[in-house]
Amino acid sequence: MRKGLAWLVILFFVTFSAAAQEAPFKVNAPSAVLMEESSGMILFSQAPDEKRPPASITKLMTMLLTMEALEKGQVRLTDQIAVSEYAASMGGSQIWLEPGEKMALHDMLKAIAVVSANDASVAVAEHLAGSAEAFAKKMNQKAKALGMKNSYFANPNGLPPEDGSQGCVTTALDIAILSRELLKHPKILEYTSIWMGTLDARPEPALVNTNKLVHFYEGCDGLKTGYTTESKYCLSATAKKDTLRLVAVVMGAENTKIRNAEITKLFNYGFSQLISQKVARKGQNLGKAKIKGGTLEEVSVLVANDLLAVQRRDSEGKVALELSIDKEIQAPLKKGQRLGWVTARSEGKELGKVALLAQKDVPKASFFVMIGRFFRDLFRSFFGG
DSSP, X not given: OOTTOOEEEEEEEEEOXXXXXXXXXXXXXXXXXXXXXXXXXXXXXXXXXXXXXXXXXXXXXXXXXXXXXXXXXXXXXXXXXXXXXXXXXOOSSOOOOOTXXXXXXXXXHHHHHHHOOHHHHHHHHHHHHSSHHHHHHHHHHHHHHHTOTTOBOSSSSOOOOTTSOOOOBBOHHHHHXXXXXXXXXGGGHHHHTOSEEEETXXXXXXXXXXXXXXXXXXTEEEEXXXXXXXXXXXXXXXXXXXXXXEEEEEEEESSHHHHHHHHXXXXXXXXXXXXXXXXXXXXXXXXXXEOBSBSSSEEEEEESSOEEEXXXXXXXXXXXXXXXXXXXXXXXXXXXXXXXXXXXXXXXXXXXXXXXXXXXXXXXXXXXXXXXXXXXXXXXXXXXX
């Protein structure tokens, strides 16, 4: 295989359609989006770019920045978070934190995810960024990085500012993008999937999830509800069946019954339209990459994560794996270093893509090893072999 050259392996036949299709229904809410999580494919949209107040689904961004801080080691779930007077003053959904009280981040995150606690959201934001204002800046920076083109975050919890200044605004499409990014941190589902539970620091009262679908819709394990008088009833929800995960967003529904019914309608439609197949598994060896200047001259490349091929059910197409290995790979290499990509394709359409990683460390070769290889190659050029 020449360096950097992509090659194809035909895996199997499936019946799919890459083209977007018009759904046979409308959603009883101003705006909605249905997205397949692994590829970001949009299966349904209704006024997807209409700007609307998001209420507490704003907390999806608060949870995302918290999960990123956890994974970077900037905070720990056992960290005790001090509650400021400002955080304790939040109205609406809350866990009645007191000024000066301390609570573990684990409990705070559970309160945000399960009962949409406004006070816990601000306490966590202050812990991570120093103030709610500084945290809002981080929220907007992240939104820009994710391509959320029609979003603005004024605070960590989505409450309308009391001073009449600009409040949070977003769109159904931007919330779907945000939800998909949050799902890259699967630990968050340990919190958002809780139907009923308690805080470690407070055995009473029980917490009951504001997202009733985690109890009533099979496979639903998150994400976040929202309501204010201005925003009406909003929900970004996710559900998984087998290897297929969907994200459904509804904004501005008139009541919770309509909100839940429309999300259910979107889920049922999505699961009826798509099929998902695992075409490469995490850790699978897909070949070798040539290395320059290393103790080894080639190293196996392993799939970084499961690769799913997700498409519609209603047209035929071959699914293939395409490997692309980086050119001019130089030692030293670290185990797990990215060396290329594996892409699932059907009928020219990219279905998914994950990194290929080095199987092991490859140190630099010594001077004498390189000299030996030089004369070996010289001999081969004259005598073949």
